[in-house]
Each structure stands twice: as structure tokens, then as C-alpha cells.
Amino acid sequence: MADPFGAVPHLTFDADRAARIGLEEVVLAESKPLPLLAGLLEAAQREGRRLLCTRLTEAQHAGLPETVRAAMDYCMISRTGWLGAPAAVEGGADVVVVTAGTSDAGPATEAVRVLRWSGVEGELVADVGVAGLWRLLRWAERLQAADVVIVCAGMDAALPSVVAGLVGGVVIAVPTSAGYGVAAGGRTALNAALASCAPGVVVVNIDNGYGAACAALRVTARLRRQHGVPR
């Protein structure tokens, strides 16, 4: 029997997404079979289209065709890779990405890389968890200036609440899967962020640095429009 996926295309690209909502379609690689993934990327390379992959595991990356791998800018910490050039950086919006600890580096770097791909230069403030408050407090003024603060934290995820009590900008919590026992998997961090005692914290899925960056881009697009910058 022929593979039923042979007759119709596997994929129906949402090609007009950028025009419609200002965010391009990206490839969530993790769950895709390698041959399909390779085919996708070879086609993009052949046609000169730029393309961003998230959650591209090291094993997947290692299995890609040599020509694709040679052309790809791949980052192991964030497991993101892109073909083609990132968008030119535009001003008019200020995004900071904060981590509670070194174990949150993966999602934080994913957020920074997605922002950069989309023309926003996010600043990273690392390892300022609440167990040593002075680490965070010395950054207070910087964070208060930001339009958007993305806060990556696992375990008890106390950091988003403390940050949201200090700043007036948009605060996006990225609960991470760092930790063990009741923390591992990130459900505790997720629930703590959702139940935050500070007003107006918004939350994305566990380890979803990509989603946080997209939400930040929705904010910065509006801010730029206020400046008269076309989106």
C-alpha cells in the first residue's frame, strides 16, 4: 500500500501568516520525522527562503544533510537553528530576558534568539533568583526601563512575582522544567506563575521561550506603530 502521505502534501504552509499577524510560521522540529525535516530544510535552502527551527534536538541536527548543516546557524543551548539572515534590528522597543538560575538558560536563550531573528535585540540578565535578593535589586532600575520583561524561572518560580512588584512594563513568565521531585517537568513553576500574588503577570507554556518572544513581538509591534514605524 502506498504511504497515504505520498498523495497529498504533508504540509500546508501558512505562508501569509507574517502579513496577517506579523509573525512568520516557524518549524517546531522535535516531533517531526527526520526525512521530512530534512526535506523541508533542503527545499527552503534551495529556494533561498529564510526559516527558523525551534526545539531542534542535537540528534536531529546531527542527522541533517551536510549542506543544510553547513548553512545553518545552530545554537545548542536553545536548540534553535536558522537558515538565512535574521531581520535587521529596529529600535523603538526594549525587551529584557531574566533568568532565576543557570538551569533556565535554554528557554531564555530561545527567547533571545527568536527576538533576534525577528529584529529585536533583547538583553539578557542571568541568574538573579530570589534566594539572594541583592542580585535582582541591583538590576531594578534597568528592568523598570524595559517595555517587556521575560522572566524564566523553574522550581518555585518566585521571581516573576518579585519582578512584577518592581516594574510597570509587561511581565511574561516562562516557567521552566528545571528542578527535581515536585518541580521537575515545570508544573509547579507554571502554577506558581499563574497564581502570582503580583498583578498582571502573564504566562506561557513550560520552557516556551519561543512563545514568550512572540508575545513580546506582539507588544513591540504595537509600540513601533505608535512611533509611526510600519510593522
Added chain:
Amino acid sequence: MADPFGAVPHLTFDADRAARIGLEEVVLAESKPLPLLAGLLEAAQREGRRLLCTRLTEAQHAGLPETVRAAMDYCMISRTGWLGAPAAVEGGADVVVVTAGTSDAGPATEAVRVLRWSGVEGELVADVGVAGLWRLLRWAERLQAADVVIVCAGMDAALPSVVAGLVGGVVIAVPTSAGYGVAAGGRTALNAALASCAPGVVVVNIDNGYGAACAALRVTARLRRQHGVPR
């Protein structure tokens, strides 16, 4: 033995919160003993301070002193009540609140009322769930114009994903506790919103119209600053 709460104040108001982050402290009434709640409100009334209460149950409202009840603007659907006048409405930001069904009216109205209290006139688009897509699609242009869309949906919470695929503004999902069986309590709606297939949806706690409004206010404050409007 004296009540230990008699010796020190029960409450430590975060009076400079508005100056610090642009959002006033409000009273989450639900879990507070009635005498304490009544005391709080009488003091505010006496001192001429404006004050917003959320999750103020009908039973609590009925038990308040007559003078407080007479002065309070109370809304049964949202269970919010305020003493004093809402802030003057300012322009410069456009927020729409959408519901999937009539059962989502409580959190949606809470969001509209908190926005209004804070000087933002949010528009309500009601009962446009995805089981009859035409209901949503006729609002598409309106929603695309908004800076922030707050989407209140229970059960399977499919609406935030569909909206976020249509508009470029900030999309804040408020999962609601509407439904029964696996839906009741709102965990399914919450998880569906967090796992949205559309990029950049952010999420708040179940039924948390207040939190969604605060997040929207964080966005609108930044947009106004862009206009040169002081926060």
C-alpha cells in the same frame, strides 16, 4: 488570650504600588472574614480613599454596613465593587474583551470593570465561540485593529487559538471555569490556552479577568508613554 492580630495591624498596605508600577492595590475579598472586610471599607469611606474590591460575593456584599453598601457601585455578574470614582478615561489604547459563550460573562465583565476603574474603556464582543465560526469572522476587522484582545473561554478554549491566528495585537487568554465533567474548574481550558497552536498567546489564572485587565494596562501604559502621555 488576646487575638494575636489585635496587637499588630492585619494589613500592610502597599500604598506606593501605583507610583511604583502603575497599578493600585485592590482588595481580593473572597477569602477575607467579613468584620475585617467591613472595617477596611469603612476606613476607606471615612478617609475618602477610592478602593476596588474583586471576588466580592453576594453574601459578603449583603453583609456590609449599610453606609458602605449605599456608596458602593457593585456588579453582581463580575462580583466587583468600588468606592469612589473610576479614573477618567484616557485615549491612546484600544482593548477588546471577547467571550466564547454567555457562561464566560463573569470574568469578561470583571476585566471590563477593572479596565474602566483604571481609565480604559474596553469594548465587549460576546458569545462568538468557534462552534459557529461566522460569529467570530464578522468581527475580524474590529479585532485586528485592537492593541490588546482579552479572550475569555471555558470548556475546550479553542477561541484564543483562532483569534491569535487572525490578529497581530496582544492576545491574553482568560480560561474560565464554565463547563462540567473534564471541563469544570477550568483546568482543561487553561491547559488548552497554554498549549495553543497559535504563536504568542499569553495566559492568566482561571477566571482571572482582573489579572488580564492588569496585563492589558501594562501594555496600554507603554503605548501611552509612546504618545507622550504621562503614565
Added chain:
Amino acid sequence: MADPFGAVPHLTFDADRAARIGLEEVVLAESKPLPLLAGLLEAAQREGRRLLCTRLTEAQHAGLPETVRAAMDYCMISRTGWLGAPAAVEGGADVVVVTAGTSDAGPATEAVRVLRWSGVEGELVADVGVAGLWRLLRWAERLQAADVVIVCAGMDAALPSVVAGLVGGVVIAVPTSAGYGVAAGGRTALNAALASCAPGVVVVNIDNGYGAACAALRVTARLRRQHGVPR
């Protein structure tokens, strides 16, 4: 001590199942020890009996006797394999299998292959998730014509609700384990499908393309009987 399974047969085949309910017994391979599985298949091959295996992992497939593997039609995407010929395709019933994204290809292909094994030619409509509604809407007329639509979707599983609001045929949701964080494992997709805001969606276990196909076959058998076609 002798293996207690040596004295009595390991298996008690439900040989009259097809006569009784119109569905043959198939082998769920995943949890079976390899020697047992190999024995089963060798016996079927020796006796010329046709046999379908589901959830047959690549590792298991690789470990089967060479003669079995040579005779088997194995599909890696769906992890299904069969010995012998599929049933002849009969008309009189129209089944479409829809996926929200490429990550749902496994269960969707399983459904298509089980249908084919049983004499029904299901049509596949791939990657039409709700984040880009136009992809689904251009298939609306086709789906409205179908007797049964099997909808495979992970993450927030918004697609079954949207489809069930568009068509009058039987809608069977297959929640899939695609996604990560709160989505991974498929519980969120499952619960969203069960809590669907659209009327009459029925649901099977996570990734259970086989079960969805069997349910579709229960429908098509009745439709054929209406035509005077003996089941």
C-alpha cells in the same frame, strides 16, 4: 521451575470476532516480548492467515525473523505492519482523515492504514490547524460531504470543535501526544476534545488512530447494510 506459560497457550485468540462484530482481532505489538511476537507472526505466515499489527516499534520490526519481515507490509510513520492482503475496497461509505499538523501524521496514518486493511479507502487532508483558518475553510465542502471525519490533533486540539461546527457527519477526535510542556502526552488534547463546545464530537484514547478507524468501520458497516451490501 518450568515457565508457567509453557503449559497452557499464552493466547486465546478471539477467532470469531469478525463474525460477531464485524471487526477482526489485531495484534497490539508494543508490549509483547519479541519471541512471543515472532512466534505469533511465523504461525500466521505458515498458516496463510492475514494479520494486522499495530504499535509495532521499529526495534521490534528489526528483530523479527527475516521471512516475516520480507512478507510484511510495514509503515514506519504509523508503526503498523500486515501479513497477507488487505480486504478489497468496497464503496458505499466516505471517510476523511484530517490532521492539525505534521506531528499528527502517526495516528492519522494508522487510521488510514487500518481503514484500508478493512476495505475502506480513507482520504487524508493534512496540516489544516486553526492557527491559519483559511487552510481548513478551503476543504469545508469536501468535509461536509463525508460520512465520517476523523480529526487528529494534539496540543490544544481546537480543530475537532471547529470541524464539528462545520459538518453534519460523524466527527471522531483522535487527541495526539504532539506538543510539550502541558501538552505532551496528549491529556490536554484529550480533555479539550471531550469538553468540545461543538455538539456530538466523540473521542478515542490518545494517539488511537486504530480505535478511530474501528469506530468509523462500525458506522460504514451500518451504512453499507442500508445499501443492501452484506457486511
Added chain:
Amino acid sequence: MADPFGAVPHLTFDADRAARIGLEEVVLAESKPLPLLAGLLEAAQREGRRLLCTRLTEAQHAGLPETVRAAMDYCMISRTGWLGAPAAVEGGADVVVVTAGTSDAGPATEAVRVLRWSGVEGELVADVGVAGLWRLLRWAERLQAADVVIVCAGMDAALPSVVAGLVGGVVIAVPTSAGYGVAAGGRTALNAALASCAPGVVVVNIDNGYGAACAALRVTARLRRQHGVPR
């Protein structure tokens, strides 16, 4: 401040649903505030429209305007009520509703009433749980003749598996919230039905007799079309 729901309609009826998918919109009453519910029903009565309410609690029913209550056909066991006449009963399809025990009477009656409202006369087979197999087996022939069997069972929900092993028609499981301890709420019955060892069982939400009936109506509509009966 004016109630924001005052300015725009609370409801956006999906009036063309019956034309589109063959199933009318019904009112899920449980979570609706009484004044709104009363308004809805008075309007329908005034305009002579027929309307079905599900999950209409006794307290809600008692609070409706006298004229509405006088006109309504209300059933306490199923908590359903309708205004106007049910559809005329048509032949061409055979649906049986089975219960495992008396505690499952609520959802089973809901299914029977929704079928009847829609012109299908479902037959009820009550209290035939597997702890006394003879009770079920004496109905075997009857069940084998049915096009659709709706099986309502709580606790361990063993009944859908046994029925699906006996009959070739469509088997729809309605897990119920009957039971206590690990059973109460119906999650165990739901999961057991989803994990059924019998092929092709489909499942709806806990206590969702309405949904099971809608799914059955999707099947019967297709069967009638085969007969040349217009839907």
C-alpha cells in the same frame, strides 16, 4: 458604570446551525444567571420558537417565570426542559440506551430525551451491569440489532467494553459520575472507557448524555440519507 453587557447583546445565537450541521443550538442552563435564562425563555415563548434546555437545575426551574414553567415539559431525572413540540418521530434508525445501574439514570434519560426532541425514539435498557452478567446477556440479540448503542456507566465502567465485544453497531460510552472514592466525579469511568480493550468504543464527556445523543443523531442522519430520507 453601566453594565457592559447592557450595550451589546449577551448572546449571538447560532441560528443557522440546524441547516449547517443538522443539529439545533440548545441552551446549557447550569452556568447561566437566572435573569438571563428567564429572559431567553420568555423571548422564545413569545416568539413561538421551540427550545431545549439541558442541565437545568431544579432550583433554576423553580425560579423561572410562571408562564414559562407552565408551558415547559420538564424532567427532573434528566434535568432537561423544552418549550414547544418535539420533532415528529421518523423511522430508519435504531438507537438503544443502556445503563449499568440505577445511578446512571440521569445521563441516560438526558440522552433519550434529546433523541426524542430530535425525532428519534430511543429504547432504554436499564441496570444491566456486569456484576451479574446474565442481565446483559439476555438483551444480547436486541443490542446486536441496533445501529447505535449508548452505554451509560460509572465506577469502573466495564459495561462499554463488554457491549462492544458483543455488537457490531456504533458503541458510544457515556461515563457517569456515579460512585465514591476514586470513582466519584467520573474520571475513572472516563479513562476506563477510553482505554477499553474492545475495538471502536467512542467516548463523550462525563455525564454527557446530550453529547452522546448528538453523536447518535449524526449517525442516524447519514443512515436516513441512505434511505433517501432528506435530513
Added chain:
Amino acid sequence: MADPFGAVPHLTFDADRAARIGLEEVVLAESKPLPLLAGLLEAAQREGRRLLCTRLTEAQHAGLPETVRAAMDYCMISRTGWLGAPAAVEGGADVVVVTAGTSDAGPATEAVRVLRWSGVEGELVADVGVAGLWRLLRWAERLQAADVVIVCAGMDAALPSVVAGLVGGVVIAVPTSAGYGVAAGGRTALNAALASCAPGVVVVNIDNGYGAACAALRVTARLRRQHGVPR
């Protein structure tokens, strides 16, 4: 048939518990039938034994015999009541009880009352949650002096982590059931406290101010022994 509890005593008091471990047996009232509870307390009153009840609901308290109620020191906030005199207050140990918000008053007062009953004068520091950090920081020196700090917090329970990063004494977290949505019930607060990013936080059951006080008494007993004070 005679009540089987009539023949043997319902209760087997652990009368030597105080001698064995330094903590008396107390009565957890909540789940006890009223007649039994009344009997217990009348017996204690008659025999002149001192006795502490925890989780004694207002309804239970209202149903007690008049003579018992007249003699009992009952506190509605903590739902604790005692017959007889608390132990004389001894020095040699410093315990502070902190709350994140007013909604944590119940468990906090329970802890203070159990400490007082046992001869320890705990100090209460109320409503110093992390959304307004200055509230906590002005108490930093006081908390650093304490031997034991009991921290009562619901919702995201960020406070125990922040406190444990500031002080060297024993930090006991009491997660509370304050909050709604994912917070309600206290599981999120509990898990956040267990997954604390600060070292050496210990945790008790949700709302268990009694248990936290007992743990503090285990510490203070050891500290007093160091002073040569007999336990």
C-alpha cells in the same frame, strides 16, 4: 444491633505523649461527630484536665454544651479552642510567625495559639508578601534574630524562599489554601514551598499551623535544654 462503638471505648488517649516527646495529644475536631466531641470535652472539664482543640468549626462550637462553651477560650479566626489554662510562658527561644497576606490569617493564628498554649510567645508579622518587597525588608533584622520563622503563604508561596534567603534560623513554610483557580486548595503553594530555590526550607501540610507550631516547639525544647532549662 448495638452500636459496635458502644462496647469498647472510641478513644485510646495517648496520655504519656507529653512525657515521651514533649508534645501533648490535642483533639482534631473537624471530622468528629458532635456527640462524641461533646462527650470528650465534658469529661475533660469534669476531671479538670486542660485540653486543646484544633479545626473546631463554628458550627461544632455552637453545638457544644453551654457549660463547655462558657469555659472554653475559642478563637474564630484560627478555629482553636481550649479548656483550662495555657502553660506559663518560658523564655529561651524566639519564634516569629509571618504571613504573606490577610488571607493567611487563619493558619498563622493557629500557630500563634498553639505556641501560646505550650508556653511560647510567638510574634506575628502580618501581610508582608513579595509583591511589595519593602514590606518584608523593613522586618529583615527582626527576622534574622529569630530562632524559628514560620512563614504562612498561599497562591505562589514566594515568601518562604525570600525569607530563607535572608535569615539563618529555622524556616518552616505553611502553605495555605488562599487563592482561586490553580491556587485554590493550596497544592501550588505546597509544591512551590517544597521546590524552594532557597536552602533548608521545611514544609508542613496545607493550612497546618498546628504542625508548624509543633515543629517549632521541637526546636525550642532543644534550645532550652541547651540553657539547662528542663523540658
Added chain:
Amino acid sequence: MADPFGAVPHLTFDADRAARIGLEEVVLAESKPLPLLAGLLEAAQREGRRLLCTRLTEAQHAGLPETVRAAMDYCMISRTGWLGAPAAVEGGADVVVVTAGTSDAGPATEAVRVLRWSGVEGELVADVGVAGLWRLLRWAERLQAADVVIVCAGMDAALPSVVAGLVGGVVIAVPTSAGYGVAAGGRTALNAALASCAPGVVVVNIDNGYGAACAALRVTARLRRQHGVPR
């Protein structure tokens, strides 16, 4: 529309259950509508049949017809009631029912009453939880003599493990819903009993004293048969 339950009997009694498995059918009252329950009991009374009800709430009991209530032996602690005489007590088997605390009295009394109804005189050993081990140890010899020990315990349910380490008879754990926070509902007690470190503990549903008694009766029936006593 006529109530569909009017046409066919609501109930299909499993009248030959006692002959088949040695245990009569009993009525689980909790989830049955009052009119139905009353009808059932009146019929039994009229026909002189003996009948046992479990989980018969005080509210249900209060609502029964006066003649039924007058004839019924009802026990509030266990919420059991019977019409007619219990079976004559036979020897040949020794069952002891143990509780960890007074809060476990309900399920324990249910077990004792079901045993008595069935002709077995169970002995009750109350309030011997492990926090004061001496209470249990003084009963060690008595428990070692028993054929079956039913152990009712909530909270951490440590008692079944300790008992099963002391005795050679059959140990049946009844986890109870006593406790609060992580204990309430009985899931912790249930899981602890299932994960017991002592060999051969068997477990029934939460608060299921009835089920434990039935299991004990299955054992005692076999023991009596060994004596030549007909079951």
C-alpha cells in the same frame, strides 16, 4: 413526553447473586433519587424481603416513608440501614476491625455492620494509630489470632503496614477520607496502603468498609467450607 423509565423497570435485581457468589445484592443509596429509593424499600417491606442499604445519608433517611423508617435499623455513624433480621451468627471465622483514629469510625462501623448482617461477629479495636505505638502493641496477640484484620486508616495510613508486619492473617486496608490538605479525600491514604512496605496488604476503595467486609466474607466462607459448614 412520558418518563422513559416509566415503561421499563428501573432496576434489574441480581436476585441469584447470593446463590452464585455467597453475597447478596445490597442497595448503594447515596446516588439514588429519593422517590425511587422509597419505592424500593416499601416494596421490600411489603414483600417481607430483608434488605441492606449502605451510604444512606441522614437526609435520605429522614425523607423515607414513616413505615419504612419505623421498621429500619439505621446507624448514623456508618450510614447503614437494614430492613428485616440479620443472618444468624455462625462461628468458624475470626474477623477484627481496627481503626487508627476516631475519625475512621464511619467506615469501620460500616464494616462491622455488614459483617453482622451476614452472620459474622467482627470485633472492633479502636484508635490505635502509630503515633503512640504502645496502643497497638498491647493488642498484638489478639490480632495475630485473627483470620482477617480490616485496618481503617486515613491521613498517612501507616497502620496497615505496621499491622501486616505483625500478623499472619489476611490484612485488608480501608483507606479513609479523614484528614485535610493533602490527606482529605483519602488519596494519600489509598496510595500509601497500595505502596505498603509490608507484604500482602490488600486494599479497597476509600471509605469502603462495605467492600472490605465483603472481601472478609469471601475468606470466611472458604474457611467455613473447610470445616464442613455449608456456605
Added chain:
Amino acid sequence: MADPFGAVPHLTFDADRAARIGLEEVVLAESKPLPLLAGLLEAAQREGRRLLCTRLTEAQHAGLPETVRAAMDYCMISRTGWLGAPAAVEGGADVVVVTAGTSDAGPATEAVRVLRWSGVEGELVADVGVAGLWRLLRWAERLQAADVVIVCAGMDAALPSVVAGLVGGVVIAVPTSAGYGVAAGGRTALNAALASCAPGVVVVNIDNGYGAACAALRVTARLRRQHGVPR
């Protein structure tokens, strides 16, 4: 620093367990470090003590010293291994082990092997799940004769309820981890067995064939004592 486990023995054998409760201590291998496990078994071999290991993985078995492996009777299906001779088989008790499907073979074989080690010859009845009822019904008479029936079933675990409705002996359910989606891990099977609609089913932990055998041995020991056979 010296390994703290070097100074005191790792193990405190419960050597008098057999004398106390009639069941020997066995070694749960799975979670033990290999060197320790090897040491244990070498010591037993050296001293000529018989010893049973459960949950001894193939990897652990492969890593044992050659002399131990040569002497051990190891069974891959059940992952059990023993050194020395099983107890002589005694009569006076009849135990049957039933499986719903081939995937339940592991726990079923564990039960049979533990029984055999302890002198009881259990009979195995394999693959008689309820999807094809005739498979079970032809064994009905045999099962009715048994003193104890151990029923191993995964997925929806409908089999224990059906068996317990057919036989009067002791029915012990072993929920197994067979299945996928909502079934995987065995929680659904566990909960279904606990919520059984048939009276007197007792349950052990998931996949715990060892525990079921121990419980059966507690029954058979009592039955033998009735015969005058010393335990």
C-alpha cells in the same frame, strides 16, 4: 571521606519474618545498586541460604557474578530469580491466576513464581479478557472452585469485576501497566479495580504480582490451619 554506609551494615534483615507472619523477606532488586545486590546474593550463596529476588532487571541479572548467575533460577518474563530450592508443594488450597491479555504475562508469572517458591502450585488461565466473553465463560466452573483467584488486567481492567460477579472465592485484582495513552502506567486499571461494581474485590499495587501472591498465601495459610496442617 569514608562512605558512611561502610561503617554500619546497609541492611538490617528481618530474619524472623517467616516465623512471625509466615512470609519470608525477599529482595526487591530494581532500585538496589549492583555491587550491593551482588554482595547480598554472594553472601546468601556462601551461607547456603535460599533467597528470592523480584523485579530483577535483565541488566542487573547480566551484571551479577558468574557463580551467582549459574546457581540462580531466573525467569525473564517475570523478572524473578531465586537461589536454592522452592518450598515443597503442599495441598489444601487452590489458587488460580488469570490474565486479560498477553501483555499481563509479567505480573501473572511473578505471582505464579512467588506462589511456587512458597509451596503453592497456582494454575494459570491466560488471555480471557472481556472483549470476547466466551473465552472467560468456558472457565467459569474452574474459577468457581478456586479458593483464590488472582486477576491480572491492564487498560480498563474490566475483568476483575466480571470474575467477581461469577465466583465466591477471594478475588485479588492486579492492575497492570499494559496499554498506552490514558492507560499507560496502570492508574486507570488500578482505579477501575478499586471502583469495581462487583462486591469484595481487593486490589494491590500496579504490576504487583508479588503482593497478590503474598495475600493469597495469607489466605491459604489460614485454610491449611483449618485442615490441621501446621503453617
Added chain:
Amino acid sequence: MADPFGAVPHLTFDADRAARIGLEEVVLAESKPLPLLAGLLEAAQREGRRLLCTRLTEAQHAGLPETVRAAMDYCMISRTGWLGAPAAVEGGADVVVVTAGTSDAGPATEAVRVLRWSGVEGELVADVGVAGLWRLLRWAERLQAADVVIVCAGMDAALPSVVAGLVGGVVIAVPTSAGYGVAAGGRTALNAALASCAPGVVVVNIDNGYGAACAALRVTARLRRQHGVPR
């Protein structure tokens, strides 16, 4: 694009933690990428700083630079490693670490090693679970003398309750992930410890021997201060 972590340091050491709260910062290795971890340790070695790592897997340890590995004191059972010398042992406090079984050796050894690193010589009492009570009871006097007893137990975690009923010192429960089925992962042990029927048990995260040791050090620091020993 440059790695965003290249511009700012990955880590913000909380260098004054020991001065502030008496506990040094340690490295939780498990979730850190190897190059980063190696860099950290090489820097510490170069600068002559002492440093403790917890949850350092064997794979991570094997991948460290040879010079680091040669200098490190690594313990496989506890997965802890340190560079530099432990603190000198001081008297004035008595800590005992107890295990229920050999499977709890990992967390118990972690606790002992962290105590030793910090200058406290903890004593280990191994394998004294409640299934054989005599094993614990012979240690009763020793445990009663201790200031702090750390109790490591998995499965049903009955041991902390029994210990806390015997001793007056501080009792810290470490629930462990030992066991399978409902036990595996340690949630059952955790919940059982939190719901303990004995007063004043405090609990840390699953397998968190490090946290228990830190809590014990908070107690011993206070006890030493009582002696006039500066912390």
C-alpha cells in the same frame, strides 16, 4: 549570532550567602550543560575555592576534566562531589540519619555528606522500616537523644510517623522515589509524610537529602549559638 550568554556572565554567585544565612551556595549539577559545569569547577580549582556539587550524575562526573576529577572527592551513591576540604567537625549538636530500606541510601548519604562538608558528623541508622518494628525499636534510645533525626523513606513512608511518635527532637522527613506503581516518583511518600498522624514532622522535596541537611544545619547553628559557639 553570538551566544547571548557570552556577553554577560552565566552565573551571579551568591558569594555572601554563608555570611548572611550560615549556608554556602552549592552547585546543583544535574541540569547544567557539561562545558559550563567543567568551567565552573576548573575556576574553583584554579582559585583554590572549596565547592560542593549535588546531583552530579556519573555521566557528568566521567566527562569532567581529568585534573578536576583527580582532585574531587566523589561519592556514587549520593552523587555528590567536592573540591577542597570539608569544614572541621564541631560538637554541640547531634544529628542522626535514618533509612527505611536500602533503596533510600542515595538521599540518606547525600544528607550525611552535606552535613560532613559543613562540619557536622551525622550518624547513619540503616534499613529499619516498620514492616519489622523490632529493627527500629532497638534504636529508640539512641534516636531519643538526638537533636535532629532525618528520616529517609519511600513507598508508604510510614517511618517518619512512627519515629516522630517516639522522639522529642526535630524530625525531618525526606520522602524518596523508591518503589514502583503508585509509589514511584515519591509523591505517595511525600504526601504521606505531609499528612503524618504524628505531631511536628517537617518535610522536604522528594530525594532532597541536601535540603534536609541544610535544615538540620539551621537547627544546629542555633544550638551552637546557645553554647556560645559563634556560627
